[in-house]
Amino acid sequence: MATRTRNTDRRDDALSKERIVEAAVAMLDEAGESGLTFRALSARLQTGPGAIYWHVANKDELLAAATNAALTSGMTAEAAAGPPKDVIRAIALIMFDAIDEHPWLGEQLSRGPWQGVTLQICERIGQQIQAMGVPAGLQFTSASALMIYILGAARQNAANARMHPPGTDRAEVLETHAAAWRGLDPEQFPFLHDIAGQLRDHDDRAQFLDGVNLILAGVGDL
């Protein structure tokens, strides 16, 4: 592994795990998860697939490294002060925005177990849960419920965004979707038929925050 000998004078086009991960993040942003292949990556870095494998064990490790890199870069400064619930809301929005910017993050974060940056986020949310005075026996449940909702909602949002070419008009897509719900049989689908209007007018980010508040309200009640 490239543990030592990193500050010596190498040729300046030398590979490194950082350069590889950086290129991987760029390719994921440009072409999504299916756009990242070792062949395309090695072409971008002007090398062969074998060279990459000297720095990275396999694609899973590459994806994990790209995930940590992308999330960490978005988590630099943070509103650490304020009431616990506000801090949680801020963390949630940071994650939502990060996944909105890098849609492939949604798939990746909710795949494996919580580790790396995800673990740090879990920790920060847990600290705020404790600061709220939630009884010890319910802290784990509360924190994981928040984590699951945040990851699930951001992921759902990313999945929705991924289904349309980047250029399409959001209002038009929503109207089409809402029309489909409104067209459902009112006898069999009264609820979906009713709220089709809310689907058309809703704002993803605001609704995400409403969901976080919903859970926070439940946590505060315990």
Added chain:
Amino acid sequence: MATRTRNTDRRDDALSKERIVEAAVAMLDEAGESGLTFRALSARLQTGPGAIYWHVANKDELLAAATNAALTSGMTAEAAAGPPKDVIRAIALIMFDAIDEHPWLGEQLSRGPWQGVTLQICERIGQQIQAMGVPAGLQFTSASALMIYILGAARQNAANARMHPPGTDRAEVLETHAAAWRGLDPEQFPFLHDIAGQLRDHDDRAQFLDGVNLILAGVGDL
């Protein structure tokens, strides 16, 4: 497509979309998502890959059909009566158990948009939300928060289960995991360090239900 001519006397080893989907579900249950390939599937059905493509458009359609089949078979009878919150809890547990039984369902359900069986579940939850007297403007938010949590939690549970061979001892796995959390730096990870014990002792299904109750508590408060 095989639309008509289904009741005529064909040879009894004839392919059909039902037989294909049934075999696909079995393979997914046995070997997970990566275990379902058109080659293995055609070998199991004693035919070639090309024959399958006459009944199924592509792998996405096959996965969607398998998802609907597996979820529908688990949703036969249902406790439709009782207070709305009880009905929601019952639906949530049915989904949790279904995904627990077919771990690949977790990945699949949260991939695409809500359609098929997922749409029906959304409808049922929405009806209960309405029955709870939630204001019209908040019904969409409440229902989607519940859906996201249910899908996210069940999916997370399935991902955890998928990481260990079927035979491994659950208590041992949890103990190892808890030990890792307990070994974290108490200065940097006070929360995770503290609740490692709860991680070791927790019951996935009970904690899932606690999370649902958390959200229901918040919804009732609005």
Added chain:
DNA sequence: CCTATCTTGGAACGCCGTTCCAGACATGTC
């Protein structure tokens, strides 16, 4: 300068989803 180690990159392997197509099969018509 020579040698041992680190690093590269292209060829090759086995597998995947998918397409193509020759032909088996059941059926309706004379």
Added chain:
DNA sequence: GACATGTCTGGAACGGCGTTCCAAGATAGG
């Protein structure tokens, strides 16, 4: 019965994937 027709089968083949292998180039120490 012969034949034409549309339905259905299954094996070969295509391009691309993750990954492995290894000969050769680059670099550092004696």
